[in-house]
Amino acid sequence: xxxxxxxxxxxxxxxxxxxxxxxxxxxxxxxxxxxxxxxxxxxxxxxxxxxxxxxxxxxxxxxxxxxxxxxxxxxxxxxxxxxxxxxxxxxxxxxxxxxxxxxxxxxxxxxxxxxxxxxxxxxxxxxxxxxxxxxxxxxxxxxxxxxxxxxxxxxxxxxxxxxxxxxxxxxxxxxxxxxxxxxxxxxxxxxxxxxx
Numbered sequence: 001x002x003x004x005x006x007x008x009x010x011x012x013x014x015x016x017x018x019x020x021x022x023x024x025x026x027x028x029x030x031x032x033x034x035x036x037x038x039x040x041x042x043x044x045x046x047x048x049x050x051x052x053x054x055x056x057x058x059x060x061x062x063x064x065x066x067x068x069x070x071x072x073x074x075x076x077x078x079x080x081x082x083x084x085x086x087x088x089x090x091x092x093x094x095x096x097x098x099x100x101x102x103x104x105x106x107x108x109x110x111x112x113x114x115x116x117x118x119x120x121x122x123x124x125x126x127x128x129x130x131x132x133x134x135x136x137x138x139x140x141x142x143x144x145x146x147x148x149x150x151x152x153x154x155x156x157x158x159x160x161x162x163x164x165x166x167x168x169x170x171x172x173x174x175x176x177x178x179x180x181x182x183x184x185x186x187x188x189x190x191x192x193x194x195x196x
Contacts, residue, residue, distance in 0.1 A: 019056055020054050020055070020056035020057060020102060021054055021055040021056055022054045022102050022105045022106045022145055023054075023106075023138060023141075023142040023143075023145045024054065024055035024138075025052050025053070025054065025055070025108075025136040025137065025138045025145065025147040025148075026052075026053060026054070026055045026057075026136060027050055027051065027052060027133070027135065027136045027149070028050070028051040028053055028057070028060060028110070029047075029049045029050040029051050029110070029111075029112075030047065030048055030049060030050055031050060031132060031133055032130070032131070032132045032133075033048040033113075033130070033131055034128065034129070034130055034131075035048070035092070035114055035116050035129040035130070035131050035153070036090060036116060036119045036127055036128055036129035037128060038126055038127070038128065039088075039119060039120075039121040039125075039126065039127045040119065041116040041119050043113070043114065043115075043116055043131075045111075045113065045115065048113055048131070049110070049111040049112055049113040050110075050112050050113065050133045050149065050151070051108070051109060051110030051111065051112060051147075052108055052109050052110075052112075052136035052137075052147030052148050052149055052174060053100070053108045053110065053147060054102050054106065054108065054145070054147075057102075060097075060100065060108075060110040060111075062102075063100035063101060063102055063108055063110075064100065064101055064102075065099050065100055065101045066097045066098070066099060066100045066110070067097065067098055067099040067176065068095075068096060068097040068098055068099075068176075069095050069096065069097055069111065070095065070096055070097075070098060070176055070178070071093045071094065071095045071115065072093050072094040072095070072170060072178055073093065074091055074092070074093050074117065075091070075092055075093065075094075075153075075168055075183070075185045076089060076090065076091040076092075076118070076185060076186070077089070077090055077155040077157075077166045077168075077184070077185055077186070077188070078090075078186070078187045078188070079125075079157045079161070079164060079187075079188050079189075079190050080187060080188070080189055080190065081161070081189070081190055082189060082190075085122070086120065086122065087121070087122045087124075087125045087157065087159065087161065087190060088120060088121045088122065088125050088126075088127040088157040088159075089118060089119075089120045089127075090116065090118065090119055090120075090127060090129050090155050091116070091117045091118035091119075092114045092115060092116050092117060092129070092153060093114065093115050093117065094112070094113075094114055094151060094170045094172065094178065095111070095112070095113060095114065095115055096109050096110070096111060096112035096113075096172050096178075097109065097110050097111045097112075098172075098173070098174050098175065098176045099174065099175065099176060100174065105144070105145070106140070106144065106145040106146070106147065106174065107140065107144075107145070107146045107147065107173070107174035107175040107176075108145075108147040108174040109147055109148055109149075109172050109173065109174040112133070112149075112151060112172045113131060113151065114129075114131055114151070114153055116129065121157075121159075122159070124159045124160050125157060125158070125159035125160070125161075126156075126157070126158050126159055127155070127156070127157055128155075128156040128157075129153060129154070129155050129156075130153075130154045130156070131151060131152070131153055131154075132151070132152050132154070133149045133150060133151045133152070134149045134150040134152075135149065136148065136149045137149060139173050139174075139175075140175075145174075146173055146174045146175050147173075147174040148171060148172055148173035148174055148177075149171070149172065150169050150170070150171050150172075150181060151169065151170050151172055152167055152168070152169045153167065153168045153169075154166075154167050155167070155168075157190075161190035161191060162190065162191045164188070164190065166184040166185070166188065167182065167183075167184055168180075168182075168183035168184060168185055169181035169182050169183060170183075
């Protein structure tokens with residue numbers, strides 16, 4: 001009888017450990033990765049991504065109803081010298097799958113990250129692009145959860161000029177919403193006096 005009671009308790013503990021909680025959002029995938037390393041795109045879209053899914057899931061494909069991929073508009077950061085010559089430039093867009101649900105509950109996001117469309121560096125310069133995301137958040141309610149997080153692209157340029165970092169953040173939500181946060185994009189003139 002004691003053996004049977006132990007078996008029942010062990011089964012209940014196992015079921016409790018694997019129970020899926022749609023209202024508690026966890027991260028899957030990579031939290032930090034490089035998209036451009038020393039002037040070369042290195043992002044691998046099959047592994048370099050993040051997702052916000054229900055606690056208890058081990059694979060985002062356990063969810064149904066995925067839409068996308070949805071891509072943002074294109075963004076860029078370019079550094080020029082005081083003569084107007086381009087030193088470095090990175091172009092990217094944010095992307096994600098969204099609207100995944102668990103038995104009709106919730107809106108979740110996966111394969112969220114960036115696509116690099118251009119990475120350029122003049123011979124004397126170095127370009128790096130790093131991608132990170134915040135811990136996932138439930139932007140919805142306990143009854144209708146919306147998983148999501150912020151993804152930040154950090155563009156670093158240096159060489160004959162001062163090392164400079166520009167960042168751009170996008171909030172990615174499971175209902176397909178993308179909200180642009182603080183974002184330093186465009187063309188910037190490097191400081192010729194401040195060398196690394």
